[in-house]
Amino acid sequence: MTFARSLLASAAATALMAGAALADPAIIFDLGGKFDKSFNESAFNGATKWAEETGGSFAEIEMQSEAQREQALRRLAEDGANPIVMTGFAFATVLGEVAPDYADTKFVIIDGVVDAPNVRSVVFKEQEGSYLVGMLAGMASESGTVSFVGGMDIPLIHKFACGYAQGVKAANPDATIIQNMTGTTPAAWNDPVKGSELTKAQISQGSDVVYAAAGGTGVGVLQTAADEGIFSIGVDSNQNHLHPGSVLTSMLKRVDVAVYNAFTAGADGIEPGIVALGLAEGGVDYAVDDNNAELITEEMMTAVDAAKEKIIAGEIEVHNYETDSTCPAM
């Protein structure tokens, strides 16, 4: 009897401790891996920056399988993590189901849209940033042929490709644009070997600037471009440092800022609804630093910055592939 009681008491104590241990924010990285040097890593950097500045701690989960998204999400919500940030469109369906069950928890989904009173959906105007790097590609290309390697074949990635194509055409109306997607499953986010093969194939077709919007797959694209002596363009994180002299620039998608802001706002400060971050909001941009300063001439810089101003002012409207699933420039 006494034994049973003490057992119960200790069980209750552990249950309480488990609940109290986690009023922290949490982040879930989707397939592709936390250290993909791109999308997920950018999110991780944002979370780390918050932890370093505030001294707080956060829970994190790296997805290993498509089938466990719901389990991971509920696990964090039930343990009291708040807010919960998740990276990737693939969470949209699952979150739509889970969010109503945890009305007191705030969720932030990046790259996906979920309509619920406790969900903030953060999407980016990737077409705008891609337009700028497309202009740089069009001006840097000597062969007049540039290329694009996408990760998974989904509308989101076509949005990158379409913005890029429009930028290339703006700089060089006669340019040829080659586009390839790595695959149709989430495995396409982490397949550097195939990324490398696609790049080689594109080079053999004359491409001398390649833009990778493919998560971890992009590592292989950038590596091959460096090996073969052509220019590449990184994505999401600033990837200029990976191969200085070969990476022309990177299309910055400030996932880190989105995560940082969510963590800083905290459960009470997060406003539900959809936010679209473009050039005007500083959500996307192109990267210039010591690694690529020599590659971008004064003339290129002026042209791109002028276009940037015009996009912000609304004088240039970059077509968004997701609105009608077509791309005028391709």
Added chain:
Amino acid sequence: MDVMPKWAEVILVPLISLILAALLSAVVILAIGENPIKAVSIMVDGSIGGVRGWGYTLYYATNFIFTGLCVSVAFHARLFNIGGEGQAMLGGLGVALVLLYIPFPHWSLALVAASIGAALFGALWALIPAWLQAARGSHIVITTIMFNFMAAGLLNYLLSNTLKPAGQSDPASAKFDAAYDLPTLNSILTDLGFQAARDDSVNVTFLLAIAACFAVWFLLWRTRLGFQIRSFGQSETAAKYAGISPLKITVIAMLISGGLAGLMAVNTAMGEQERLVLNSVEGAGFIGIAVALMGRNHPFGVFLAALLFGFLYQGGAELALWTSIPRELITVIQALVILFTGALDNMVRTPLANLFLHLRKGKEPPETAPPPPGPKRPDHEPEGTVKEA
């Protein structure tokens, strides 16, 4: 081979193997600089320390029971079905097609129909390798492995192109009708007024899995077909001599095996995810091989082994969640369990058999003492006879 009493054979040998595997795992955890005791407590707490943990442990166990039975039935006919993974994937397709395109008034009817669909698709996916083995002599290990890849490719194609609803980026089917949600342990507990988790984890499919255990036992040991399967497995020539058709038995055993693997999808697709996603099998087809090995191809053994692997799987997920121990380490632990219980079985069995022989010798020397010139270690006897022959 009655060197050991039955209880030692069934319980002691696997238990000692498990302890050895656990010890070695502890060494591995120590080697990467983590505390093994803390790791074990996290695993235990996360898998059997509460309703939520139990829910997922039993959920995974349900998967492993089906795939374990799948491998066992084939094993009894001396067929090594490595295609459980692909057969379960196709089972998922069966579930999805039934639930997406046929309307049902109640979840129970939907469950029956989905089970039939799952078993049918799984069985059909096993049919071609079975026929190739029986009629053409193509080795079933090779063909079933190849069929796993084909299943993955087929599902990938269908989910990305045909079954994916318009406007969705994720390669997954549409949600099944909410009316088909299966009652789960959590929902039943909540209805009874207890506080439970809100996951869709273990559900009525668990009962289906237990029923499948009984059905497989009945089939193998209480029916004429089961006898034919087992005789065919023991000796093909003898079975042929007795008038058993190898082609028929190979095909039937594989159909049953594939059907059992397919049934797993009822648990994952209908019970938990409520839609068909890529990779919903999550390697359960391969774990089924370990489960069958450890369960000695007996449904009750498969049931126990599936519980153990359910615990390892759920505990492992928790471990990856709350420590810096990578999830891959769980695969290492599982591999050690498989290694010790399957491949290194004799390492434990032989010394244990010797021990029991000694004990018995000490107790009742006149009856069981071997004649003076006889071999001291009877377990080595078969080897000796083979050499002489």
